[in-house]
Amino acid sequence: MTEKFPPEDDKYKPVSSIESAPVLEETYPLIPPFSYCLIQTDPLSNRTQYIVVEVPLEQKEEEKFKIIKQILIEELDVDFSLLKEKDRAAEYLRRKVFDIVKDYNLKLKEESFDRILYYVQRDLLGFGKIEPMLKDHMIEDISCDGVGVPLYVWHRKHESIPSNISFDDAEELDSFVIKLAQRSGRHISVANPIVDASLADGSRINITYGKEVTQRGSTFTIRKFRSDPMTITDLVLLNTMDPLIGAFYWFVIENRHSVMIAGGVASGKTTLLNCISMFILPDAKIVSIEDTAEVNLPHENWIPSVARLGFGGIEKDGRKRGEISMFDLLKAALRQRPDFILVGEIRGEEAYMLFQSMATGHLGLATIHGDSVESVIHRLESEPMNIPRTLLRSLDIVCVQAKVRLGGKFMRRTVAVTEIAGVDPVTNELLTNPVFKWNPREDNFTFYGRSYIVERIRDQLGWSDQDCWDEIERRKVVLRWMVKKKIRHWQDVATIIREYYSNPEKTFERATRGLQ
Template identity: 45%
Template sequence: MVDSVAEEQVPMQEDDALEIKKKGPNAFDNLKKAYMMKLKGKRAIKIVALKGSQNTEKQILDGVTAIPKIVEKHIQEIEINPVIDGYSYVRIKYDNIGNDYLYEVIEPRLTEEEDDILEVLKETMVDSLELMMDSTVDEKEAYLRKGIDSLLTEIGVTLNPVSKERVTYYILRDFLRYGAIDVTMIDPQVEDLSCDGMNVPLYVFHRKYGSIQSNLRFRTSEELDGFVVWLAQRCGKHISVAEPMLDATIPDGSRLQATLGIHVTKRGSSFTIRRFRENPFTPLDMIKFKTMSLDMMAYLWLCIENGKSILVCGGTASGKTTTLNAVLLFIPPQMKIVSIEDTRELNLPHENWVPLLTRHGFGGKDASGKAAGEIDMFELLTAALRQRPQYMMIGEVRGSEAYVVFQAMATGKSAYTTFHAESVQAMVHRMEQPPIEVPRALISALNMVLIQAQVKVGTKMTRRVKSLTEVVGINPDNNELITNSVYTWNPADDTFNYSGHSYIYEEIAITKGWSTREMLREVKKRTRLLLYLKSKNVSYRNVAKYVSAYYKDPDKVMKEVDDSGFTGEE
């Protein structure tokens, strides 16, 4: 089991201890026999007198997980939040000596006897997992709870309510959820988590505090190797010494990258999980987080509605895919959409959407360097273009497929993708170099470049769109891209500045037959609607419904805003 190191050992109360009640002359012998067979006689189980109690559900939950006190004077508690209320918690602490935040996972602490019973139950119940393959989560939980009761009755063991809840928590955690890393996979504040090797603390990327060390670690290589293999199996994939690297998608949509053994990573097996949100961030969330301003979001809305191709650039963990997924909510609902990814990250509410995924091959590679059955991004792009999509999304361009993407832009397709570059100049330079090698003439088919970065505002790490830059064309004299920075971020006061001119606004106005005043009026209407939806804290699905309704009848939607008494203030 993965260790979670706490500051203080909380003494167990006598009422919390494991209680064994003999229900027949051989009851304890049966338990001991099962225990010896499963655990090979590591230690004996104590018999504790059974004590009757009429605990309420609240009293039981209050006794399941004790919050350890912080004994070090240089450690201070910043905040503590329940993950599964009554069972697991996360406490953020600050080390005043190391000047670091710490992420503490708090779960039920088992007595020695409870731990013994847990191991017996897990070893005995593991074979029953196959019977639950096609069941829902609720059905699986009910099945396991019933199985725990039956097994305890069969071997003549009675647990008091608190002990039973502790043991049941770990059965459900390890059989139905994510085992040792379960809390980090449920905590909505965790974006990524990574294990760098045996006996190394796991690190999490927290939305408020950035990358911080946790109190979780795998103590032995056997534990870590077994956990990595188990993760691969959860993804329906295989990892072995022969093929020690894996990129996969966990059933909840999270992205897994793992290595096995010491041949690739010298500190032992490792894994990184990029969490997937079932309910993605919306444009309203981007505004709330101050990733970009209201005016910038209204600008992007008009760009996407009118099919302007956008490249979202930034460094690692800058939030490129999150921002792309949020603004793609503005695609008109009736349009044909095709997305292409290595691992599933994009999540759209549109019905007319075909999500395509690359596929790894099987066996050895042929003369072309591909394994049998392998389908790469280049092939998917070619197939996608034959489907005549109005909008194309590519998770990330890294190689020769970029040429096809820019060719599609040049032929009038609206394309959206992410790219690793921290400025427009760096983007152009990387695009022109191997292995991508897109000529500058094709790069000019792009309409707009969004540059996003992870920055420090005050004492906290956050994300900001540093610039929205239009690609106007190519200067024939020096072959340089002509660009126009429409919006830029000012780090001095954490604000966004508008340059005062947009070529895309001009193009849209000409296409729609609008005057400059009508164009500005349309921008203000959308800004007002976004602010109204933000004030109502509208959900992901409902944002999509409002956007769709606005496309059909903007006056009706704006009448709702006006009739609501909304003042237009934040």
């Protein structure tokens, strides 16, 4: 079945509020040809809204949809959660719906069958009315603040905006958050009203149940997992950093130096961690440790490990039964002889073990909350991390990410790249060396002209300063070429990085020709 997309017939028009919002920002498909989004701005209030439009069912179709859905609920003999491949589950459901239509003589045209099947799959395989939002690659977060409150989305282009979707009935919302918890393998109830978990696709969810802890009723926040993660090309295209900073990371990570990425909430810490981790040598052994899965790497020799919250009440040791903490995962990781350890976010006792491992030769890439090098050092030296200053010397680079406002819009920027140069033997003060800084007025980046880490690499390799900076410049050319050609898919970026490691001259020549 093919339909014009988006449909122009009057019956497809979205809610009436759109009539008073004539400024159309953009429209694009979500689950074509059955759902799409409109992003429109009210010229009076200057308020932008994210509007989900779904193909409507006619009255007779609606009646038959309810019959089919009820029969499916009563007769289904398979747990869709056991069908790991969603395509298999969708095909199974299509056959069941077809059999019901035939057995109960419901008489549906092909167009009606397709529309009804869309809603059946949306409700039984997907997440109901929010399923189209989950399919939107431009959405980072979806949040419900309670009964009768419009769901808000964080859109990559339009930032935080309300939608036309809401749960107007407390029972409906309670039922939905229970479904969310069950789909993530968790239990939520009045006795256990807060749940943190992950969906099957890796998206992070936080759920509260009823009015036990949130006065407006049940809430949920879904932080979507990108199956197509951002790459270093994306960061340069978005001016989060410039090609020289990217080439600098490439050079220092290849030569086994540790990096800690600091920043506030939604500043792009994990995104940057994922991007620069792709510079790790292709055959190096990597272990990643996270609360919830966010890192997505192309490396074969990679062990992704995720903490487990545990079940039941708190036991005598202060933990839940079956709980696996990041500290436990880090202890296990050190027995696996990794070349690189990636820690999604350090905040507790695992920090001390990470720094001990870096001091003994393991390489660490990690994120931490902090808005400056000074605040990061203060956090590391304070409870509950308690990293002694002597161990802090094992950290090579601190990068500070920030979400900044430019031209009325929020952007993410690498505001500082600073090296930990050592400890003053007299004052015991930590010595730092700024390498790069973001200039907010011009929205560009300043290189301070010296890197102690590059000088260490120079000595390790027996190169000259010029050799090192020539090599960084070659990698900068490769990054500029990738940006120009918009080579941004993570598998394509990983292939070019791998090719550069195996034949740098050939890859550099290819990039040089591509820039001409």
